[in-house]
Amino acid sequence: MRVIFFGCTKYSEELLNHLFGLKNIEISAIFSIPEEFKISYSEEPVKNTNFADLSKIAAERNIEFHWINSEKGQRTTDHLDEIKKINADIILVLGWYYMVSKEIRDLTKYGAWGIHASLLPKYAGGAPLVWAMIDGQKETGVSLFKLDDGVDDGDIIEQEQFEIEPTDTINEVYIKATFASKNILKRVFDDVNYQVNFKVQDKSQIQVYPQRSPKDGEIDWSWDNKRISNFIKAQTKPYPGAWTKIGNKKVIIWSADIIEENE
Numbered sequence: 001m002r003v004i005f006f007g008c009t010k011y012s013e014e015l016l017n018h019l020f021g022l023k024n025i026e027i028s029a030i031f032s033i034p035e036e037f038k039i040s041y042s043e044e045p046v047k048n049t050n051f052a053d054l055s056k057i058a059a060e061r062n063i064e065f066h067w068i069n070s071e072k073g074q075r076t077t078d079h080l081d082e083i084k085k086i087n088a089d090i091i092l093v094l095g096w097y098y099m100v101s102k103e104i105r106d107l108t109k110y111g112a113w114g115i116h117a118s119l120l121p122k123y124a125g126g127a128p129l130v131w132a133m134i135d136g137q138k139e140t141g142v143s144l145f146k147l148d149d150g151v152d153d154g155d156i157i158e159q160e161q162f163e164i165e166p167t168d169t170i171n172e173v174y175i176k177a178t179f180a181s182k183n184i185l186k187r188v189f190d191d192v193n194y195q196v197n198f199k200v201q202d203k204s205q206i207q208v209y210p211q212r213s214p215k216d217g218e219i220d221w222s223w224d225n226k227r228i229s230n231f232i233k234a235q236t237k238p239y240p241g242a243w244t245k246i247g248n249k250k251v252i253i254w255s256a257d258i259i260e261e262n263e
Contacts, residue, residue, distance in 0.1 A: 001189070002026050002088040004108065005054075008033040010238075011178055012095030013052035015115075018182045019092070020061075022190045028086050029064040030054050031079070038070040039097055041211050045071055048097075049214075049240055068098070076104055083107045093147060094181070097211075100147050112147040115184065117177045119159055120145060121201050124152035126211030129173050132164065133234035136226065139163050140173070142180045144188065146198060151208045155198035158184045169233045169255075214240040225258050232256050 001024050005016055012032075019025045035051040058065035064086070068076055076098060083091075084107050093100055093114035105112040118128035120143040132140045141161035148154035160180040164173055188194055217235050219228060219242050232242040232253055241252040 001090060002028045002086065004028060004083060004086060004088045004091045005030045006032075006091060006093040006100070006112075007054060007095040008048060008052065008097070009050045009095035010052045011050065011174070011181075013054060013057070014178050015094045015181055015185065016054065016057060018185060019189070022186060024189050024192070027061075027063055028088050029066070029082070030058045031066045031068055031076070033068050033097060034071070036071065037097070039211070042213065046213060050095075050238060070098075077101060080104070080107070099151075102149060105147060113144060113157065114147055114152075115181050116143050116145065116152045117181075119143060119161060120152055120156055121203075121206040123209055124206045125208035128209065129177060130170060130212060130234045130239070131209045133168075133170060133173060134227070134231050136230050137164055140177075142177050142184065144184050145201075150203070150206075153201055153203055153206055155200055157196055157198060158188055160184055169236050170239055171237060174238075217242045219244045219253070229256055229258050 003019070003025055005019070005027055007013070007016060016027070019027060032054045033048070036045045036047050038045050055065050066079055066082065080103065083104060088108045090108050090110040091100065091105065091112035093112055096114070100112045116124070116128065118124070118132065119141040123131055123140070129140065139161055141159055143156055144158040145152070145156045146154040160183055162176045162180055188196070217240060219231060221228070223231070232255065235242045236254050241254055243250055243252045245251070
């Protein structure tokens with residue numbers, strides 16, 4: 001199966017390297033987004049704190065590579081001709097920040113499939129693992145789905161669930177999500193007997209969460225102690241961290257424990 005890969009994060013990098021080891025996959029081209037890029041929710045360019053330079057992998061393996069550099073006014077649709085010439089079977093979108101338009105999706109035999117780090121229709125939209133942790137969820141998962149015109153609202157192909165332990169930080173949850181994603185990709189693309197079944201999402205159940213930026217990490221001390229603890233764990237390393245101000249100084253809090261008053 002000829003695959004075009006869309007990705008720009010460390011998660012993308014791990015899954016791309018995983019795909020190279022699967023029997024039924026041939027990576028024909030890689031598209032990526034630079035570390036700093038423009039996006040609709042910010043007037044200023046934003047920085048991808050989880051960035052991975054996939055151009056190095058492309059060069060090592062002699063794979064066609066393209067940047068989608070929004071700071072220079074580039075869009076995915078500027079590469080329609082290149083994508084059409086590849087004559088790929090599918091686009092895999094694994095760690096991406098832009099919508100993939102229908103005119104792009106229709107250039108391949110099976111469209112575009114992505115993995116979202118939640119059990120859709122729960123936590124569609126931005127930063128799903130962070131939001132799930134902030135909300136104190138005890139479990140989440142990942143979903144392989146077919147991209148459609150809305151936000152994470154396409155038909156579901158596969159899902160895998162995992163627990164969020166009380167001691168987990170975003171780093172542990174991120175690792176679990178990556179492991180679950182690899183399991184799904186292996187089941188779908190490495191088993192010649194696998195039968196794809198599309199499950200239509202109930203769009204009335206989809207709640208789209210916003211993307212997050214470092215400014216969203218400010219702690220509200222009016223919250224209860226459990227929410228504050230979850231908030232800190234959800235944004236610790238490798239993310240920019242939860243923060244507060246002491247006087248005029250911004251202080252990042254990487255970890256915190258809840259203790260009883262009598263202690």
